[in-house]
Amino acid sequence: MTATFPLPYPNADAPGEDLIARCVHCGFCLPTCPTFAVLGVEMDSPRGRIRLMKTVWERRLGADAAGFDDHISKCLDCRACETACPSGVEYGKLVEGARSQIVAVRPRSRIERAIRVAAFDWLLPHRRALGAFASISVLAKRLGARAVLRATHLRAAGRMADLLDLVPDRASASGPPRIVRARGERRARVALLRGCVMGSVFAPTNAATARVLARNGIEVFVPDDQTCCGALHAHAGERDRARALARRNIAAFEKAEGSERGRAPFESVDAVIVNAAGCGAAMKEYGWLLKDDPEWSTRASAFAAKVKDATEYLADIGVREQPRGLGVRATWDDPCHLLHGQKVREQPRALLAAIPELELIPLAEADWCCGSAGTYNVTQPDLARAVLDRKVGHILRSGADVVITANPGCLMQIQAGLRAAGSRVTVVHLMDLLDQAYGP
Ligand code: SF4
Numbered sequence: 109m110t111a112t113f114p115l116p117y118p119n120a121d122a123p124g125e126d127l128i129a130r131c132v133h134c135g136f137c138l139p140t141c142p143t144f145a146v147l148g149v150e151m152d153s154p155r156g157r158i159r160l161m162k163t164v165w166e167r168r169l170g171a172d173a174a175g176f177d178d179h180i181s182k183c184l185d186c187r188a189c190e191t192a193c194p195s196g197v198e199y200g201k202l203v204e205g206a207r208s209q210i211v212a213v214r215p216r217s218r219i220e221r222a223i224r225v226a227a228f229d230w231l232l233p234h235r236r237a238l239g240a241f242a243s244i245s246v247l248a249k250r251l252g253a254r255a256v257l258r259a260t261h262l263r264a265a266g267r268m269a270d271l272l273d274l275v276p277d278r279a280s281a282s283g284p285p286r287i288v289r290a291r292g293e294r295r296a297r298v299a300l301l302r303g304c305v306m307g308s309v310f311a312p313t314n315a316a317t318a319r320v321l322a323r324n325g326i327e328v329f330v331p332d333d334q335t336c337c338g339a340l341h342a343h344a345g346e347r348d349r350a351r352a353l354a355r356r357n358i359a360a361f362e363k364a365e366g367s368e369r370g371r372a373p374f375e376s377v378d379a380v381i382v383n384a385a386g387c388g389a390a391m392k393e394y395g396w397l398l399k400d401d402p403e404w405s406t407r408a409s410a411f412a413a414k415v416k417d418a419t420e421y422l423a424d425i426g427v428r429e430q431p432r433g434l435g436v437r438a439t440w441d442d443p444c445h446l447l448h449g450q451k452v453r454e455q456p457r458a459l460l461a462a463i464p465e466l467e468l469i470p471l472a473e474a475d476w477c478c479g480s481a482g483t484y485n486v487t488q489p490d491l492a493r494a495v496l497d498r499k500v501g502h503i504l505r506s507g508a509d510v511v512i513t514a515n516p517g518c519l520m521q522i523q524a525g526l527r528a529a530g531s532r533v534t535v536v537h538l539m540d541l542l543d544q545a546y547g548p
């Protein structure tokens with residue numbers, strides 16, 4: 109007979125038996141799991157974590173148990189195990205559900221609660237606030253704040269210095285105009301997600317994305333009132349907060365569509381384009397996120413069906429204008445939430461192959477996480493660094509001069525890792541590279 113705890117209670121988002129039971133414990137996913145590779149502990153493998161979720165589901169362990177939190181928190185949510193799994197286990201849904209369960213029952217310190225409110229409610233959904241925060245961070249980095257912080261030899265100050273290492277050299281909120289007309293005959297019309305980090309730090313990449321699409325006959329418009337997609341919230345188990353942002357985005361994009369009178373929502377837009385892999389993966393799952401909300405579930409599914417990564421959309425519709433040669437030795441690193449979350453593998457490679465004089469060098473373990481993983485490099489710095497070191501080692505051995513990727517977290521994490529290793533290899537978003545290849 110199994111002991112049952114009086115508490116904790118799978119909540120509505122907790123991983124249910126239908127998802128858990130798909131795991132047959134075969135272990136095929138274990139060799140693809142970065143945390144299992146670093147820690148060598150079964151409970152830090154996908155199979156071990158699913159076993160823990162099952163134990164909680166059966167109420168033989170409380171969702172507030174420290175061990176449950178520890179092993180689930182150490183997961184990168186990279187979803188490499190999902191790609192490897194022959195039984196179709198949807199691990200991303202499992203781990204995000206487990207985290208929401210932990211958030212619901214595990215007491216947090218006052219400081220941790222304040223950090224969550226500041227990050228999830230004040231910064232991420234508000235582009236101007238996030239932009240100001242980014243500008244201050246860039247300035248602090250330029251003024252040498254890292255050396256000062258490290259000189260204190262205080263652990264907390266050292267952590268802040270580590271975080272400043274991740275900050276890019278410049279942040280810009282100067283993105284594309286509201287409408288970027290197609291060049292030549294219009295082939296399609298798409299809406300662009302501005303994004304929180306993309307819109308306030310990497311906004312020039314948004315502008316580059318719009319230009320590249322327009323060069324290929326695709327009109328781009330940027331709906332007003334849109335906000336952060338909620339991916340970071342969902343990864344951290346903050347599913348109610350993620351739902352609130354998803355509703356705001358769906359309404360904003362529907363409203364923008366309403367400007368074309370007489371059309372049903374999303375009828376006149378061919379796709380919702382996202383150039384941050386983590387955001388795209390989350391938005392493709394808006395239907396799942398809002399599945400229990402009768403007012404929003406159908407709208408969320410209609411929205412999610414239109415979401416495409418920029419590389420996926422452009423490669424599928426086909427490059428119409430040939431880019432010019434670039435003469436670089438480059439390597440491609442798959443963002444986890446593009447490859448494993450959205451199953452987009454071939455399209456970015458096809459776009460790179462379309463750039464003349466670009467020597468594409470295969471990267472060992474290109475399908476492995478870089479350790480960025482949303483806020484993982486903040487919450488699990490030691491593990492994140494171990495995972496990053498492995499990635500940087502492969503990049504340096506590849507001999508490439510440029511690393512191409514398609515997610516802001518990966519851009520910042522890999523660039524920081526390369527710099528720490530004394531390397532001059534640069535990291536570039538694929539849309540920026542294409543924009544550069546097209547020239548002015
Ligand atoms: S998640 Fe999939 S691959 Fe991993 S143990 Fe379960 S069934 Fe096997």
Ligand code: SF4
Nearest residue numbers: 141183184186187189
């Ligand atoms: S999501 Fe990544 S880190 Fe987490 S269990 Fe799967 S492979 Fe391991």
